[in-house]
Amino acid sequence: MSRITPHPRRRRRVSAAAALALVAPLVLAACSDDASSASGDGSWEPDRDIDWIVPYSAGGGFDTYSRGIAEVMQRGHLPDGVNVVIRNTPPLPQGISQMFNADADGYTIGILPMPAAIAQEIQEPDLAQWKTSEFTVLGQVDENGYVVYVPSDSEFETIEDLIAAEDIRAITVEQGSSSALAGLATIQALDLDAQVTYGAEGSAEVVTAALRGDADFFVYGSTDLVGFVESGDIRPLMYLGTEDQLPENFDWLQDVPTAEEAGFPDLAGAVTELRVIVGPPDLPEPVAEYLRGLLADTMADEEFITWAEEADRPIVPRTAEETEAAIADQITQMEELVPQLADG
Amino acid sequence: MDFGSGLVQxxxxxxxxxxxxxxxxxxxxxxxxxxxxxxxxSVGIALMIPFTFDMEPMQAMGLFVAALAGQNFAGSITAILINTPGSSVNAATTYDGYPLSRQGxxxxxxxxxxxxxxxxxxxxIAIIIALFPLTRSILLSFSFPELTMLGVLGLAVIAxxxxxxxxxxxxxxxxxxxxSFVGFAPIGGDVRYVFGQGELYDGIGAVVVLIGLFAVTEALSLxxxxQKVAPESRTGRLGRSQVWEGARYVFTKPFLLLRSSVLGTGIGLIPAVGGTLAAFLAYFQAAKTVRDPxxxxxxxxxxxxxxxANxxxxxxAALPSLAFGIPGSADWAIVLGAMIMHGITPxxxxxxxxxxxVWMSILVIIGASFVSSSFGIVFAPWLTKVTKVRASLLAPLIIVLAVTGAYGLESRTSDVLLAIAFGLLGYAMRAIGMPVIPLILGLVLGPMVERSYLQSVETFGGxxxxxxxxxSLVLVILTVAVIVFEIISNRRAKVSEEAKEEGVRSATRPRTLLVIGGxxxxxxxxxxLATDFREQSRTFPLIISTIMLALVVLxxxxxxxxxLRRRFGGVIADGHGMEQMMHVPDDLREQLDEAGNADDGTERGTATQVETATKVETAVEPAADEAGNADLAARMRNSIILLVAFAAGVWAVGLGITVPVVLFLLMRYVGRETWRTTVITTVVTSAVLYFLFVSVLRMPLEGGTLLPF
Known part of the structure; x- marks a missing residue:
C-alpha cells in the first residue's frame, strides 16, 4: 500500500503555514492530487480516504465485520490510494450521532446496529441526535438472530424448564443494546421470573459470568458465540429468529426449537440484530449509487466470502431496498415493543 | 495436534x-x-493492522504480540527520565525512577x-505455564464482588x-x-458531567490526563x-557501567523480584483488572516489606x-485473552480483533x-521483552543525555510533543484542550503539595469499581x-488491614514539634486553601448535579462527591x-513521606541536588540527601534572593499565559498553526533562548512533527473554530 496518498484539500493550508522546507518534496507530493472528482456525466468517485464509523470499541462483532469489508473494499474496489479508515467511536449514541450528522459527501459512512438505533431513539430522545428512518441506507452485511443460552451444566434442559423456574438471573451487556432488548423481550414474552444484571463488556464477559454461575441464562446473537457452543461450554435452548433467518451452516442450531415452535410466534424475529451500512441523510444520488455498488461488489467478492468463512462470521448481504424495508419493519415493531418493555 | 506438539510446531x-x-x-x-x-x-498496533492482511496468520500474530510485549518497558524510560509515564502502567515507576534521574x-x-x-x-510466563490446567478455575473464581474489592484495595492504596x-x-x-464518572454511566444509562460536549460522552481517557498531569506539568516546572533534569556536576560513573550496575542490581533482590512478579501475574490472570493496579500494588508491597526503605x-x-509486576x-493476561477471548487490556483487545481478522478465533x-x-504468543512475549530490554540497556547511555539538555530547549519540546501526542490518540482537538487543562491543574496541585498519583489511581480504577459494585448488588441482591x-472476604480484610496499619504507623511516627508546626504552616498557605476551596x-x-441522575448512575457520584466535600470542609x-488548628493540626500538616520528592517546591530541589552533589558517593549520597530534605525545607523560601524570585515569577506568568494561549489557539485556528507559534514563543520568552536556536528548533521540530503525524501516521489535521479548513 502506498504511503504517499492523495490528501484532502484542507491539508494544503497547514503545510503552507508550517513552512516546512525540509519536507517540501514530500508535502508537495502529498498535495499534488487535488483535483475535484465529480466528472461530467454525473457519476461520482472518491478521491480521498473514506471514514467508516463503528459505534463500538475495537474487537467486537461490528468492528470485525467492518474491518473485513474495509480491507477487501480498499484493495480491489476503490480507486488506487483511496482507503477506508475505520473509526471506533463508542459509546453507541455518540457514534450513531456522528454518522447521522456527518457531511453528506460520501466520505463518512458507518455500520448501524438495528434495532438498537431505533430503540435508543425511542428510549433516550435527549441523547439520540438522529432519526433512524432518515439515514441513507447502503446495504446490509449480516442478520443475527438471537438465541437463549444456558451454561452446559445447567439444570435447565428445555425452554419449558426455564419458564417453570422461579427467581432466576440473566446477564447482558449495556442497557439499550440490541442484545439487552432481545433479553427483555424474551423475559416479557415468556413471562420469566428473572432479574437482569447489565453492564458486561462484550460476549466473552457474558459467557464467563454464566459459567461462573452468576447468571442462569442469557440471550445473545447466534453468530457471536459459536466457539463457546462448539467447545461445549454453553448450549442453546431456543432460537428467537424466524425460520428463514436461521443460518444453514450452523448445525448446532438446526435442532433447537424456534420461538414459533415453542409457542411464541410474536417473539419470532421481533428482535433480530441487523448490521446495516448507512450514510448520513440526503446523500446525493450519484454518491449513494456509487457506494451501494461498491458495498455490493465487495460483499460478493470471493476474497471477502472466504474471509467470512474462516473468521466464523456468517454474512447475509441484502440490497439497499431490502434493507430499507427491513429497517422500516423494525421501526414499526419497536415503536410498539419498546414502550411495553419500559412499562414491564 | 496436542498441546505439547504445538510447541514444536x-x-x-x-x-x-x-x-x-x-x-x-x-x-x-x-x-x-x-x-x-x-x-x-495500542495506537501502534492498530496502525499495523492494514499491512498484515496478506501475511500468514502466524507471522501477523508474532508482529502484534511482539509490539504488545515490547511497549511496557519503553514506557518506563520516559517515566524515569522526564517524569512522564509512557502509559498509566508506568505511573508507579515515576515515584523512584525520576528522583534517581535527578540524582544523575x-x-x-x-x-x-x-x-x-x-x-x-x-x-x-513460567507461572502461567505451570498454572495452565488451573486457568479455568482461577478465571471463574473472580466474580463481581472480587473485582470490586480488588479495585477498592487499589483505592485504599491511595491512603x-x-x-x-x-x-x-x-x-x-x-x-x-x-x-472517571464523566461520560456514559457503565450501568444506568445516564450521561454524566458532559455539559453538552459530545467529545466527553466516551469519558476522559487516562492517557490524556497522564500527558497533562505529568508531561505538561513537569515541563512547565523545568x-x-x-533547570536540567540532572545537574551537570553530578556525572558519577560513565553511562554504560551505570546501566549494567542497574541490571546487576536486580539480581541482588531475588525475593522482591519474585514477589512482585507473582503479584503481577496474578493480577494479569484476572481479566479486566489491568497493569496499573498490578504496578501500584507491587510498589506498595515493596515499600511495606523491605528493610530500610x-x-x-x-x-x-x-x-x-x-x-x-507490569x-x-x-x-x-495472555491466558484469559487467548483462552477465553476476554481482553486483559486495551492492547489485548486490539490484538484479539486482529486475530479474528486473520481467521483465528480466540x-x-x-x-x-x-x-x-498459543505457544508462539508465549515465546514472543519472552522474546520481545528480552529484545526491548536489550534496546534499553544498549541505548540508555544516549537516552539519559536527555536529562542533561537545558530546560529552555527540552521543556518546550516536551510540551509540544506531549500535546501533539494527545491529539494523535483520536485526532480530536478536545483532547489537546483537556491535556493543557490537566497540565495547569497538575501545576496547581504540585504548587500546594497535593500528590497527583492518587488522581491517576482514582481515574483508572473508578470505572471498574463502580461497574462491578453495581453488578454485584444486582446479581447477588445486596x-x-x-x-x-x-x-472477596480476604480482600475486604486486606483492605481494612492496609488502612488500619497506615493510621497506626502514622500515629506512631515520631515527628518533632518543630517539623509539625512547619508542616501546618505550609499546609495553610493562602494559595493552598484557595486551591482546596476550589x-x-x-x-x-x-x-x-448527581441528584438528577437515575438511580444506578447516581450511587457512586453521590458517595464520592459527598466524601470529597467532607474532606475539603475538614x-x-x-x-x-x-x-481546631492547635488541636488537630497534625491531620493536615504536610509531612515527609512517599511522595515528598515530587512535591518539594522546585526551588528547594535545586538546593537538594546541591546538597547531594557535595556528597561523595552514590547510594550514601542519596541517604544523606533525604535527611537534609526536611531540614532544608524550613529554611529555603526566605533564602532565595529577590531578583531571582521576580524572574521566576515572570517566567511562570509567561508560561502559564502561553499555555492558555496554546489552548485558545488550538481551539481557534487549529494545531497546525498553533504548535510552531507557541513552540517559538515558549523558547524565546520563557526559555530565553537565542533567536537563532529558537528559529532553527522551531522549524526542525515542526517539520518532524508534520512528517510523523501527517505524512507517516496520516492523521488529519483539523482547523479551528475561526479558521476551518
Missing part, C-alpha cells in the same frame, strides 16, 4: 527469517510507541527497569500513597474518581526554574517492583485447535456477597479555626 514456524523480521518490527513498533508520551502501544542516576534506573521487566515477564499529606492525597483520589527518594527497589502482568477452542498460536464469598466547589457542584475547618 510453533518453534518450526518461528525459526524463519521472515518471522524474525516481523518480530523485530513488532518490538520496534512497541518500543517507539511506548516511548512517545501519548501515543500508546537515570542510566542506573533504566538498567534496573530493563532487567526487572525482562525477568518479570520470564517469571510470569498509603499519600502518606504525609493524607487528606490532600484522598482529595486528589476523589478528583480522579469524579473525572522551564520556569530553568527510602521509597520516593530514589530507591531502586521502587523501580524494580512495579516494572517487574511485565509479569502481560504474561498473566476462545475456548484456540488451545485445542491451534496450540501453536452487599452480603462481599463477605460471604471467601476471596476543589470543594467542584465537589459541591458534582453533588448537586481541611478548611482545621486550617482556619484556630482551636
Amino acid at each position: 510453533a518453534l518450526e514456524q518461528m525459526a524463519t527469517w521472515s518471522f524474525l523480521l516481523w518480530f523485530l518490527i513488532g518490538v520496534l513498533n512497541g518500543t517507539i510507541f511506548g516511548l512517545l508520551p501519548g501515543l500508546s502501544g 542516576r537515570g542510566g542506573f534506573a533504566i538498567g534496573v527497569s530493563a532487567m526487572a521487566s525482562f525477568l518479570g515477564s520470564l517469571i510470569g 498509603v500513597a499519600s502518606r504525609g499529606s493524607m487528606i490532600k492525597g484522598l482529595i486528589a483520589g476523589m478528583v480522579g474518581l469524579l473525572i 522551564v520556569v526554574h530553568n 527510602k521509597f520516593g527518594q530514589g530507591d531502586p527497589r521502587g523501580v524494580l517492583a512495579p516494572e517487574a 511485565d509479569a502482568k502481560d504474561a498473566g 476462545g475456548p477452542n484456540l488451545i485445542r485447535d491451534s496450540p501453536d498460536i 452487599l452480603s456477597a462481599f463477605v460471604t464469598r471467601p476471596i 476543589l470543594g466547589v467542584v465537589a459541591a457542584g458534582a453533588l448537586v 481541611y478548611l475547618a482545621v486550617a482556619l479555626v484556630p482551636v
